[in-house]
Amino acid sequence: MNHALLILSDAHLRSADEVMVDFLDQMRQKTTHLIVLGDFFEYLAGSNRYSLRIYSEILRALARWPRIDYLEGNHDFDLVPASMAVPGLRVHPKRLRMNLAGLRVGLMHGDRCHPQDWGTSALRAILQSTGLRWLRDRILPDEGVHRFAMAFAQLSRRSTWPGRQNERSIVLDEARAWQRNEALDLVMFGHTHQAHLEAGPRGVLLNPGPATPGGSYAWVQEGQVLLRRFPSGETIKSISVEKNINRSPQNTG
């Protein structure tokens, strides 16, 4: 079986984005399966009609994909496939394991790894709390919520929040621990905007990096994991990933 995967993360799209639309259409000639590791949109939560209108062109490009597995991030959450009109979309609010291309794969966004990292989780924490979710989706005007969230997202990136400095190593540690505990051949995550491709004794760790011009994306095919330049596609790094039948989960409880 030749099951190729396109993996994108952290594009933080703010509007209709021609580069991304062209890229998605081009890549669709090569695979039918797209994996998004979160924060693809700068802000999209619930079925905010204003956000959906802003992103309509991108959503149409996504709708042309037969299968999309979408891990929610801290900028895009509570996604409603029906209101997004993307028939192939499967939304995953939390980290999950999947068998893909014959491999045991773990997928996570990467936020909420650090207990003190209230900065990057604030947007999600506030807008996803029960009371505010109700306000967000039923009472407040969609445009106001969208504009507030966009402004807040920008502020949170400019500032240095407690817990942000060592975010990269904390997310990596979390990915390693998960790989070890569940015998995962490949763990993929995003969030830190720092591409990472590593073949360790227990398997492969992958952060595709931000899918923004000059950034990167990942491609998995025939036992190879490739880190590639976005959007041009030059290979930055490539390693092989194998199904390790000798590995077994460490925690059985």
Ligand SMILES: [Mn+2]
């Ligand atoms: Mn994130």
